[in-house]
Amino acid sequence: MTPQSALSAVAPSTVVEVARSAFDRGVTRSLAWRERQLRALKKLLEERSAELEDALFRDLGKNPAESQLTEIGVVEAEIEHILGHLRSWLRPRRVAVPLALAPASASTLLEPLGVVLVIAPWNYPVQLLLAPVAGALAAGNAVVLKPSELAPATSALLAELVPLYLDPRAVAVVEGGVEETTELLEQRFDHIFYTGNGTVGRIVMTAAAKHLTPVTLELGGKSPVYVDDTVDLAAAARRIAWGKFMNAGQTCVAPDYLLATAEVADALVPHLADAVAELYEGDPRSSSSYGRIVNDRQFGRLDGLLDGELVVAGGTREPGTRYFAPTVLDHVARDSAVMQQEIFGPILPIVRVADLDDAIALIRAGEKPLALYAFTSSKTTAKRILTETSSGAVGFGVPVAHLTVPGLPFGGVGESGMGAYHGRLSIETFSHRKAVLSKRLAPDTLKLVYPPFTPAKDGLI
Ligand code: NAD
DSSP states (O other): OOHHHHHHTSOHHHHHHHHHHHHHTTTTTSHHHHHHHHHHHHHHHHHTHHHHHHHHHHHHOOOHHHHIIIIIHHHHHHHHHHHHHHHHHHSOEEEOOOGGGOSOEEEEEEEEOSEEEEEOOSSSTTHHHHHHHHHHHHTTOEEEEEOOTTSHHHHHHHHHHHHHHSOTTTEEEOOOSHHHHHHHHTSOOSEEEEESOHHHHHHHHHHHHHTTOOEEEEOOOOOEEEEOTTSOHHHHHHHHHHHHHGGGGOOTTSOOEEEEOHHHHHHHHHHHHHHHHHHTTTOTTTOTTOOOOSOHHHHHHHHHHTTTOEEEEOOOEETTTTEEOOEEEESOOTTSGGGTSOOOSSEEEEEEOSSHHHHHHHHHHSOOOSEEEEEOOOHHHHHHHHHHOOOSEEEESOSSGGGGOTTSOBOOOGGGEEOOBSTHHHHHHTEEEEEEEEOOSSSOGGGGGSSOOOHHHHHHO
């Protein structure tokens, strides 16, 4: 029996019990164990990279180079970054003690939480499962991984590989969909890290509340991109098309819709069409650099979003192969269907605005997005965008790339999520920062504050 078949035979409650027992026995606590797990995870990514690329191609038609860049490489860089700093991040932090308490010393100490559940979505099924897992392991936790059933090849492969590389006493994969996840969520965890849509985010948070389990929710939303006339529009169009159409638009931080004045929109549209042609060798359908829509359900939803819209670039689709061309819509009404939901596909609607005030008002009227992008060389515009809007992150001149900076927190705000991770923030997320105060018994300087509270003491306190 392989480690995987041994695992899949057991109920979620048993998986969690086994992981908890390992945690309680201290298996996961030492720095050496944590570093070993991180190195083993890196080895998995290196040695099995061809298999991972193949699974990602089968699930999403991802080009192997894109898989390296946006999935495997991101997790490798995250592991490298954590390994390089973990020892110093884990050092206790001394804090000042008020004079009235002196002599004494105070510090904070990071302690692992226990058993962490990581639930991942299908769109970046390697990165969004393994990057949080790296943080949870580095923080000294036992981890249960729940890959997305909608990326079945990647889910099956990771369920097979994880037990071969990581410590099976403390790390387990549970595959499955709603039923299995519901059963998992009935168990008591010490932290739940969920990436996916907000509807399920609410289900996760409700289940967590029952056990008072803290959650990190990495959700989505409509991330706007604002372009003004102070920038090179051809260069901006290339960056926007790259961020929007990678993984066929199925990226949580992809620009969702574009805001521009009529003059900018008129000039930008041909540049967007040129950029698509340049990125996908003249024909995205035959280009191996362009992905496919994950399933028929998503394809049908995206197809419906084109109803009644003005297509100014792309628009071709093939239900059989789930090819959906990079598509640009112009003159999109603010109350249109495509502006009422997260698009999560290769459709870029342009909403024409009167000016920056109008753009900011439109952004503020919606839920807080996961990311907000702006292409402007005006410092005043940039400052207004930063201070007058709220979003998980802001990217000036480049979409998506902020999530590859290990020192930046990655997370949403409001409807786009709560909590953040990556690098040091992952360690904080998956740890408890314990306060420690230490004071010698003698001399007893606290005598002053002990009762009885006599008039003589009143004057001293
Ligand atoms: P999904 O359908 O794969 O669901 C995510 C996970 O939730 C899966 O593991 C699935 O099994 C589980 N799940 C589904 N229904 C459930 C239920 N009823 N009860 C318990 N668990 C359930 O992925 P998705 O939600 O379609 O992913 C797309 C969404 O995720 C988009 O909104 C996108 O913006 C967001 N997203 C956010 C980030 C981020 O980092 N913030 C990254 C990627 C995707």
